[in-house]
Amino acid sequence: MINIRDKGAAIWENWGRPQRVAFAVILIAVVGLLPFGGNFSFTSFLNTPVSSYQAVLVYPVGMFVLMALGLNIVVGKSGLLDLGYVAFFAIGGYTAGLLGEYTSLNTWEILPIGMAAAMVAGVALGLPTLRLRGDYLAIVTLGFGEIVRIVALNTQSLGASTGIAAIPTPPKTFGLIFDIEHSNSYFWVVLIMILLVIWMVRRFTVRRPGRAWEAIRQDEDVAILMGVPILKYKIWSFSIGAAIGGAAGVIFASKTQYVAPNEFTFNVSVLILACVVFGGMGNIWGVILGGVILAYLPERIRFISNARQLVFGLTLVVIMNLRPDGILPRKKREKLGVKNKSVKEGSDV
Amino acid sequence: MNFSVVTSQFWQLLLNGLAVGLIYVLISLGYTMVYGVLRLINFANSEIFMIGTFGTVVVTQQVLHYTSGHEALHGLHLVLVLLLILVVSMIFSAVTALFVELVxxxxxxxxxxxxxxxxxxxxxxxxxxxEGIRIVTKSAPVPTPRLLTKFNIATFHGVALRVDTVMVIVGALVLYVAVDRFVSKTLLGKAIRAVSMSEDTSKLMGINLNRVISATFLIGGLVTGAAAFFYMQVYETTVFNVGFNLGLAAFTAAVLGGIGNIRGAFYGGLTLGLFEEFASAVIGGQWKSVTVFTVLVLVLLLRPNGLFGEAITQSRV
Known part of the structure; x- marks a missing residue:
């Protein structure tokens, strides 16, 4: 099978700066114009039959891509299996709900607070549990995700099962109106956040944290021997991932204007993890593709509404059997920060 | 908080906890055995359980043609019918487990x-x-006819020993002992243990890896199917997502006892069942899972290999 990922990487490597900038601008423009895709006849196949296409682009597509990128730092980059990522999404959402209800802060002011809250939760969960290995971490994070949901469900001040309603939408910013009629504004905000995360992850990857994460992912014991302070970098990875989940939660809450415990089930964690693994763990573009496909597909095939989850499950099984490393896997061997085209593919691991 | 229930209803809670705990033991055997050989969480185990509960319904209603209004059976007839249902649900689950392994x-x-x-x-x-079952059943809960009159065998410290509770406790104990004996005494059991110690070495020793792994899934499926049968005798109704919460609890139980370890699953399941029962009596049923997970985190912090587990020495992600 053709290795699309390496083909793409090779072309990118050969380009000069102007070509790269031009490509990035065109790509961002195309993606930015996606919400209008449903209007033209030649792109009308994009339309989702039941829900509004513009709304689908924000949630689940945009949100899932954003969260998958966040989870990718934890699972793909550092190899820490997190099965409770939805907890951070929920913490962001509930922060937006509470602050929106009891204070006069607007969404942009709440956003950093929500991220900080998720980050604090990430550190609090990470400090004791990141010492554990592999599957124990998986089960503890899974438990944490459920605990957050159950606490929200059973706490009256968090609205119990009805949740928090009438969360304020963001104020008019740069001429963009944010309300139920204007999904596009949210889409562009999410797009900007995704771009920021991509930029951040790419920076991290070639710098010390990225190298430390890679070392931890490949072999923890060796990483310790090489003097990598693994707990510190694991907690960084965990809390950065958490902050991104929190940011997604804040935007989600201000978009739907409503948060309730049943939005934050274990299934969401599984779906986001599926996006990461399905697309190609550790590779940003793969993860984005995975997020787009897995979030968009169930909406697009709503016409078979009853069987769409079934088709979704089948897709997961089939694709994982055909391409176990995901659709766009990471390079087998990463020469971090070194442009070395002579590295033979598939020669190790 | 209501601590007085612990003393006033101690025996009742103990009995319920034992019954729930032993169902957990059976399901977590499925998790723990697969984890032992593959070092993988078998996420589909909850569905293997679910198929087992539907196996019970199918055989009772479609094959044996008992309907919900049917009068209770007695004597040898009852025992034979229950055994038949038990075997069929075990087969349903085992076939599902093999299917999961293959696919x-x-x-x-x-x-x-x-x-x-x-x-x-x-x-x-x-x-x-x-989802397949959800579509077939149209998301509706499916009841199974009651064949066993739930009479009280005896009264113990003011607590009625109901026949179905006793059946669960005895049946699960027998199965657990059978699995434990099987794995520790037979040649296939030895092969399973060998694979769980080192896949590569056991391959070198001439063990057919695929066959051993299939056998592990088969045994795990059989006990999970038995758990499904017992569950159906007590709760008498099932639904397409019945496995989710039970699976989660059983997996927690397996980790609590030390995953990959059969005795660990036993102690873990019992501990979890009893703890759940007492904790929800004291602080309310809605906080059940929170207390369970909190305890799990504490256990992992203080005893990272589980309460009764053997050391898992290598990180494997």
């Missing part, structure tokens, strides 16, 4: 890929199974 794990294992790929394909299989 979700075998090909990926042959390719020697990362563990998360198998995890996702197992999740996919699990979605397919539960």
């Amino acid at each position: 979700a794990y075998r090909r990926l294992r042959a390719k020697g890929t990362n563990r998360l790929a198998s995890l996702i394909s197992a999740i996919g299989t699990s979605i397919v199974l539960s």
